[in-house]
Amino acid sequence: MSNKVALLFSKSKVYVHPTSSSKDNIPGFLAIVRSTTGSGSTSDAILISWVPEDSLLEKNEVDSYIKVDLQDATPELGPSMEEVLVSKPTGHSILSYAFSIPLTDVYSVSVRPPSVGLWYGSIIIHSKREEDTYPALFFHDSESKSTMLIKRAKSQAFEPFAQDSSDTVTHSFWGGDQFLKELGKYATIQKSTLEPQIFLVNPSGDDLLSFSPKVTEKNNQFSFIALANKFKWKALENLARLTHTSRQVALGAYESAPESVKRWIATPEVKKIGDEFESARVYLAKWALNLAEEAERERHRRKQLILDDSPNQYLESSLGGFEIVDSESQYRRQKPVTNDEWRSFFDSEGYPKVTVLEIKERLFHGGLEPEARPIAWLYLLNVIPWNVSNEEREVILESKRAEYLRLKRQWWEDTERQTNDFHFKDQKSRIEKDVQRTDRNIEMFAPEDYELSEMETSLTHNLTNAHLEQLKALLITYNEYNTSLGYVQGMSDLLAPLYATIQDDSLTFWAFVGFMERMERNFLRNQEGMRDQLKTLGDLVMFMEPALFDHLENANSTNLFFFFRMILVWFKREFEWDDVLRLWEVLWTDYLSSQFHIFVALAILVKHKTVIIENLRQFDEILKYMNDLSNNINLDETLKTAESLYYRFARTVEIVDIQNRDHAEAEDYRPIEVSDNLRSLLKKQVITVKETDDYRTYGAN
Amino acid sequence: MTTPSTRYAQFKLVLLGESAVGKSSLVHRFVKDSFDEYRESTIGAAFLTQTVNVDENTTVKFEIWDTAGQERYKSLAPMYYRNANCAVVVYDITQAASLDRAKAWVKELQRQANESIVIALAGNKLDLESDREVDTSVAQSYADEAGLLFYETSAKSGENVLELFTGIAKKLPIDAAASRHRPVPKGVDLSKPSPSSGSGACNC
Numbered sequence: 054m055s056n057k058v059a060l061l062f063s064k065s066k067v068y069v070h071p072t073s074s075s076k077d078n079i080p081g082f083l084a085i086v087r088s089t090t091g092s093g094s095t096s097d098a099i100l101i102s103w104v105p106e107d108s109l110l111e112k113n114e115v116d117s118y119i120k121v122d123l124q125d126a127t128p129e130l131g132p133s134m135e136e137v138l139v140s141k142p143t144g145h146s147i148l149s150y151a152f153s154i155p156l157t158d159v160y161s162v163s164v165r166p167p168s169v170g171l172w173y174g175s176i177i178i179h180s181k182r183e184e185d186t187y188p189a190l191f192f193h194d195s196e197s198k199s200t201m202l203i204k205r206a207k208s209q210a211f212e213p214f215a216q217d218s219s220d221t222v223t224h225s226f227w228g229g230d231q232f233l234k235e236l237g238k239y240a241t242i243q244k245s246t247l248e249p250q251i252f253l254v255n256p257s258g259d260d261l262l263s264f265s266p267k268v269t270e271k272n273n274q275f276s277f278i279a280l281a282n283k284f285k286w287k288a289l290e291n292l293a294r295l296t297h298t299s300r301q302v303a304l305g306a307y308e309s310a311p312e313s314v315k316r317w318i319a320t321p322e323v324k325k326i327g328d329e330f331e332s333a334r335v336y337l338a339k340w341a342l343n344l345a346e347e348a349e350r351e352r353h354r355r356k357q358l359i360l361d362d363s364p365n366q367y368l369e370s371s372l373g374g375f376e377i378v379d380s381e382s383q384y385r386r387q388k389p390v391t392n393d394e395w396r397s398f399f400d401s402e403g404y405p406k407v408t409v410l411e412i413k414e415r416l417f418h419g420g421l422e423p424e425a426r427p428i429a430w431l432y433l434l435n436v437i438p439w440n441v442s443n444e445e446r447e448v449i450l451e452s453k454r455a456e457y458l459r460l461k462r463q464w465w466e467d468t469e470r471q472t473n474d475f476h477f478k479d480q481k482s483r484i485e486k487d488v489q490r491t492d493r494n495i496e497m498f499a500p501e502d503y504e505l506s507e508m509e510t511s512l513t514h515n516l517t518n519a520h521l522e523q524l525k526a527l528l529i530t531y532n533e534y535n536t537s538l539g540y541v542q543g544m545s546d547l548l549a550p551l552y553a554t555i556q557d558d559s560l561t562f563w564a565f566v567g568f569m570e571r572m573e574r575n576f577l578r579n580q581e582g583m584r585d586q587l588k589t590l591g592d593l594v595m596f597m598e599p600a601l602f603d604h605l606e607n608a609n610s611t612n613l614f615f616f617f618r619m620i621l622v623w624f625k626r627e628f629e630w631d632d633v634l635r636l637w638e639v640l641w642t643d644y645l646s647s648q649f650h651i652f653v654a655l656a657i658l659v660k661h662k663t664v665i666i667e668n669l670r671q672f673d674e675i676l677k678y679m680n681d682l683s684n685n686i687n688l689d690e691t692l693k694t695a696e697s698l699y700y701r702f703a704r705t706v707e708i709v710d711i712q713n714r715d716h717a718e719a720e721d722y723r724p725i726e727v728s729d730n731l732r733s734l735l736k737k738q739v740i741t742v743k744e745t746d747d748y749r750t751y752g753a754n
Numbered sequence: 755m756t757t758p759s760t761r762y763a764q765f766k767l768v769l770l771g772e773s774a775v776g777k778s779s780l781v782h783r784f785v786k787d788s789f790d791e792y793r794e795s796t797i798g799a800a801f802l803t804q805t806v807n808v809d810e811n812t813t814v815k816f817e818i819w820d821t822a823g824q825e826r827y828k829s830l831a832p833m834y835y836r837n838a839n840c841a842v843v844v845y846d847i848t849q850a851a852s853l854d855r856a857k858a859w860v861k862e863l864q865r866q867a868n869e870s871i872v873i874a875l876a877g878n879k880l881d882l883e884s885d886r887e888v889d890t891s892v893a894q895s896y897a898d899e900a901g902l903l904f905y906e907t908s909a910k911s912g913e914n915v916l917e918l919f920t921g922i923a924k925k926l927p928i929d930a931a932a933s934r935h936r937p938v939p940k941g942v943d944l945s946k947p948s949p950s951s952g953s954g955a956c957n958c
Contacts (some may be wrong), residue, residue: 282937483824486774493792542795542824580829614833617798624799673817677801 058086063121066197081105102142102153126199192228387419395425403443417644434567435639457559490547541576574742589730615679632688656694763931764815771844772855773823774880779909814923840872848885874903
């Protein structure tokens with residue numbers, strides 16, 4: 054029995070990354086075992102081991118490791134009485150990366166938790182024997198069932214209805230935590246104050262005094278930190294390369310088109326067209342985009358074929374394959390949430406069964422089926438709080454309905470104001486004019502079956518319908534409800550989809566109030582909120598796409614004013630109706646950022662980047678080109694790009710921060726600035742800015 | 755090479771005026787010869803181009819900036835009119851108040867825009883004659899007094915639309931512009947702060 058050991062702790066999906074390519078990653082188990090022949094509870098019999106999955110398959114021991122792994126994750130099943138015995142893990146093997154080290158030989162553990170910049174948390178075990186080095190172990194938490202179970206249990210226990218900054222909840226627990234905690238049962242673990250990422254194991258008195266690892270003394274101090282840095286930088290480099298390469302590959306598809314376009318533009322025939330018709334460059338730019346899209350489709354088709362045939366062949370191709378596979382599988386869109394699935398989020402009493410973050414994650418990636426929207430939108434727009442029972446929900450809805458009717462009656466029944474209040478009449482006529490021309494191509498708003506009596510209005514010469522009249526009443530009520538802001542052009546575009554979806558005018562009003570809470574900053578009198586967002590987008594372009602920014606600078610276009618309409622009404626005019634509904638519900642989740650619309654804007658810009666750089670040289674050309682994209686943008690693709698851009702941005706910020714911190718003391722180092730505007734993009738908290746002055750003091754507007 | 759008798763010039767034109775008087779509809783009638791009863795409101799600005807033949811040998815190309823009408827977006831207008839060679843200020847003949855707004859725009863243009871700017875006043879919705887609130891003579895005498903071209907138009911029927919733009923073209927310094935060869939289109943100049951912007955106005 055001497056080759057059998059008791060498996061005390063096991064963690065699945067702990068990888069060794071031998072090279073920078075993910076195809077080389079080796080999955081395995083990190084284990085703590087006790088030698089049964091040793092003196093039992095003393096630490097010299099305890100071993101820390103990393104065992105590749107492959108080697109366990111040969112010995113048929115995978116199940117034992119998984120069993121122990123899941124024990125910690127399912128405390129409700131109670132502790133296992135019986136010790137699980139497995140064969141003794143092999144010692145240090147260069148070939149398989151497997152290792153096994155007696156706890157008494159462990160000097161320290163370097164720990165790097167996962168963060169936005171580092172996808173996987175990792176640890177390195179340092180031996181007292183300097184000649185023994187062990188590979189970094191990466192915890193692929195999302196693949197490890199036990200880690201996910203614990204993580205989920207924790208996030209439910211701590212902050213069941215977290216809506217904001219929930220990332221701290223989800224990121225707080227990872228596999229490495231659990232390992233350290235477990236290790237603490239068999240040894241004293243002391244965090245180093247010098248290098249907070251290093252945990253000393255059974256430190257000696259001297260070590261505690263200096264509070265730093267022995268090897269950091271004298272000359273070794275530098276090399277040790279250098280080693281830690283090297284490990285860190287390797288990971289960072291991988292990430293940076295990953296994002297860089299995938300971008301290059303994506304752009305590679307354009308390569309052939311712009312050249313031919315350039316030649317085209319140079320020909321006298323085209324020059325002539327350019328003079329006599331509307332900007333030929335805009336026309337040619339569109340044409341170039343078509344070519345590029347075709348090339349992209351072709352590339353995708355080819356890749357699909359290769360993938361179907363042999364994944365490895367593709368992965369090993371010179372295309373830099375794994376980055377693409379990684380990025381595309383990472384950002385896949387999901388099926389919309391049906392009514393049944395929506396109901397499954399809640400228990401029979403009406404309380405959510407899963408965390409709000411989980412619901413939002415699902416909605417962010419899939420959106421909703423039309424059938425689920427009327428109720429789900431009320432949650433997303435804060436009409437119904439997430440954590441209420443069925444009864445409470447009904448009470449809330451009833452009181453909201455009554456409150457709307459009360460607000461509406463206030464002006465509706467005030468004939469004095471209706472006839473004599475100049476500002477009221479002025480705003481009312483503005484609203485009527487705008488509603489009259491809002492989404493009339495939508496079935497509900499199209500008919501002209503309702504003729505106004507002379508009493509009701511003399512302003513609209515057109516026939517109207519009952520739904521348009523409801524929209525008008527809603528906007529007039531909002532104008533009265535938020536007197537400092539009042540009605541501003543563009544709001545009717547925001548209201549119509551809510552009304553058509555929720556189909557209950559009172560509840561639509563409160564949903565609109567909820568939507569306007571975050572949209573108010575778009576409509577401020579001094580345009581500050583719009584200017585701020587355009588500035589943020591500009592900063593983002595400069596940060597992420599410097600070459601494009603340079604071009605925009607040369608074209609006097611860094612104000613990005615051609616995004617004004619897109620940002621003001623959240624792309625309402627750029628997408629078809631159904632896509633607008635989908636986009637908005639995705640944006641309302643604030644799942645990654647409360648300003649995800651800025652990444653959507655960047656995604657649209659990046660998609661047309663090459664075309665813009667190659668063909669458009671003036672602000673008016675770019676504005677015309679961007680305006681003409683209307684109804685010609687693929688939503689799913691845009692959302693996927695936007696998500697990947699978000700992650701790339703978040704990682705870049707993290708890398709910049711680490712770099713700035715690490716080089717803070719170097720003399721000639723100039724830190725890279727990340728503006729507050731850019732940092733605000735990482736926040737989930739909705740930004741609200743209120744109009745401060747009463748609109749009526751400004752007269753007609 | 756073009757024959758000496760052929761003249762060609764391009765000019766920037768900006769449309770201003772109260773919300774819903776028909777600015778976009780006028781442009782679409784002019785550029786695309788189409789009309790949409792329920793054309794959506796303009797958000798931000800739109801850019802379109804169209805050429806007119808002033809006479810047999812003369813072609814003028816307009817680069818048209820169509821703007822949002824609501825006063826709330828007023829602080830953005832200087833971006834568009836700053837380099838404009840000509841402007842169409844539109845009002846609605848069935849809305850007396852819209853002429854007041856038009857007058858305010860004219861005043862602002864005369865104060866802030868290019869000195870040599872050619873301004874036309876357009877009373878739109880001529881097809882709604884029965885609802886008329888602004889007499890032709892009233893608008894005409896204001897236009898004369900302020901030195902504006904004046905047309906009553908209907909974007910819906912197309913009446914007087916081409917006349918309006920051709921009339922402007924005839925007033926523009928074609929020879930001066932054409933003598934500079936075919937001018938390279940100059941973008942809206944966004945580098946300078948807007949002249950009318952107060953402390954909080956957008957100069958983005």
